[in-house]
Amino acid sequence: MTDTKSSPAPSKLEKENPASVIIIGAGFAGLGMAIRLQQAGVTDIVILERANDVGGTWRDNQYPGAACDIPSNLYSYSFAPNPDWSRSFSGSGEILDYIHHLMKEFQLQRYVRCGKNVVDVIFDEKSALWKATTSEGEVFTGRAAVMAQGPLSNAGFPDIDGIEDFKGHKIHSARWDHDYDFRGKKVAVIGTGASAIQIIPELVKEVDHLTVFQRTPGWVMPRPDFETPDWNKKLFRKMPAAQAALRQVLFLAHESMALAVIWSSPLTRLAERLGRWHLRNQVKDKWLRRQLSPSYRIGCKRVLVSNEYYPALQRKNCKLITWPMYKISHKGIRTVEGVEHQFDCIVFATGFEVSNAGTPFPVKGLGGRLLDDEWSGGAQAYKSINVAGYPNLFFMFGPNSGPGHNSALVYMESQLDYAVKGIKKILDGDLRTLDVKPKAQTQHNNAIQKRLAKTNWNSGCMSWYLTADGFNATMYPGFATQYANQMKTFEEDDYMVVPAA
Numbered sequence: 001m002t003d004t005k006s007s008p009a010p011s012k013l014e015k016e017n018p019a020s021v022i023i024i025g026a027g028f029a030g031l032g033m034a035i036r037l038q039q040a041g042v043t044d045i046v047i048l049e050r051a052n053d054v055g056g057t058w059r060d061n062q063y064p065g066a067a068c069d070i071p072s073n074l075y076s077y078s079f080a081p082n083p084d085w086s087r088s089f090s091g092s093g094e095i096l097d098y099i100h101h102l103m104k105e106f107q108l109q110r111y112v113r114c115g116k117n118v119v120d121v122i123f124d125e126k127s128a129l130w131k132a133t134t135s136e137g138e139v140f141t142g143r144a145a146v147m148a149q150g151p152l153s154n155a156g157f158p159d160i161d162g163i164e165d166f167k168g169h170k171i172h173s174a175r176w177d178h179d180y181d182f183r184g185k186k187v188a189v190i191g192t193g194a195s196a197i198q199i200i201p202e203l204v205k206e207v208d209h210l211t212v213f214q215r216t217p218g219w220v221m222p223r224p225d226f227e228t229p230d231w232n233k234k235l236f237r238k239m240p241a242a243q244a245a246l247r248q249v250l251f252l253a254h255e256s257m258a259l260a261v262i263w264s265s266p267l268t269r270l271a272e273r274l275g276r277w278h279l280r281n282q283v284k285d286k287w288l289r290r291q292l293s294p295s296y297r298i299g300c301k302r303v304l305v306s307n308e309y310y311p312a313l314q315r316k317n318c319k320l321i322t323w324p325m326y327k328i329s330h331k332g333i334r335t336v337e338g339v340e341h342q343f344d345c346i347v348f349a350t351g352f353e354v355s356n357a358g359t360p361f362p363v364k365g366l367g368g369r370l371l372d373d374e375w376s377g378g379a380q381a382y383k384s385i386n387v388a389g390y391p392n393l394f395f396m397f398g399p400n401s402g403p404g405h406n407s408a409l410v411y412m413e414s415q416l417d418y419a420v421k422g423i424k425k426i427l428d429g430d431l432r433t434l435d436v437k438p439k440a441q442t443q444h445n446n447a448i449q450k451r452l453a454k455t456n457w458n459s460g461c462m463s464w465y466l467t468a469d470g471f472n473a474t475m476y477p478g479f480a481t482q483y484a485n486q487m488k489t490f491e492e493d494d495y496m497v498v499p500a501a
């Protein structure tokens, strides 16, 4: 594992001379960006990371049971395959090791500045440089900037009355307290989403009693999780083509799932039947089955995968509560029928703060325009990556780039390569600005929103994919292949190009 915790302070020279590219965030996206830029010959890079280590979501989400719900051979970079995945679905620790391995293999440490909490990112029109200011007042400048801070980087406590009054211990799934001893404790888990269904099976083994508060049941599918035999690892090491072929098979299998998850089709009904079979197979009690049966179309919320969640809920020391919560008291949680459930600890597996603005800090573009204001009605960008009026700025996991059925890293690779093309145009062509035309952006978004209207995500349930007004600025309404195809070409006609004076 690389030592990524200490980062040298920028020298005076670094502060005065702009980097070619500043990247905000050292998770999969930020590090992937640095690798692809480096491979394209751009090495004058600074990566600003607010934490003391790299890894993003996989550094933060270290709760018990944390794992990826996409097979590891697909949830990794195609340009950096790992023949040694221990399982088909690896745990978060192993994914973090993979990220540290990328650091070492591609010598990324030289770019990373840890402990740099960016508080604003402003385009300086005089110098045509992006300026990122940290909470300590340091300013980093770059001819191009890449926003790679991740959409799910801010843990969100829910807005439940009395949350501050609770006298016991509070833990958020994305900020796990590894020092807390759960043994002999009465514990509540609020939430039954992707994080909760991984935490519950582990926690129930440790605690005296676990109470799970469910607001909406999810669709839970079986998870084909296997240990990777040694011969398989050896084969992948000797014949990387075999691993690439498996990746392609996994990719195509996930692509076919789009037909079930994104749109309503006969495959959707088939997937729902599989989900109902999984529930019937694992839960014999009719009443519990009814409580766990979703009443919305599969795919509308993120589809969950677990073989352990339903059995965990049926352990003697576990209880599912579906009464809505009325408030949190100093001893526990009161539900609307007037019962107070008392706990030593409440685990909030309640998701993240996904603001309308899409960025956790102000971003100012041409003429002092504020991204927060422009996106207040819902974020939008051109091909998810550029925003008109914010020249030379590239968004990773920007608006409408989210997958519901395939690996996020497949989408990410397309974004990285697209951004490299744009950045190379700026640097090699000595451009002052490369700014997408508002018309191209509007046309792109009109088409996206039209297509989204026909998807399962917009079919009536509430999820973090939608804003409170029901606007979907999160998901891409199509196959990963379609997303990748649109990112293959850099349509220069869609951009306004201003050469350096």
Ligand code: N01
Pocket (backbone or CB within 6 Å): 067, 068, 069, 070, 152, 158, 159, 160, 173, 190, 191, 192, 193, 194, 195, 196, 214, 215, 216, 302, 325, 349, 350, 351, 352, 462, 463, 464
């Ligand atoms: O968060 P969520 P998450 N009162 O928003 C409930 C990624 N991820 O951390 O469904 C009561 O999905 C809420 O209830 P409801 C993945 O992209 C990936 O689990 O809104 N309940 C829900 O049950 C995922 O989509 C992996 O009615 C409240 C839960 O809390 C994203 O992270 C693993 C409430 C929140 O579920 C977020 O997942 C884990 C309230 N006031 C996560 N507020 C991989 O394997 C919220 N809830 C890759």
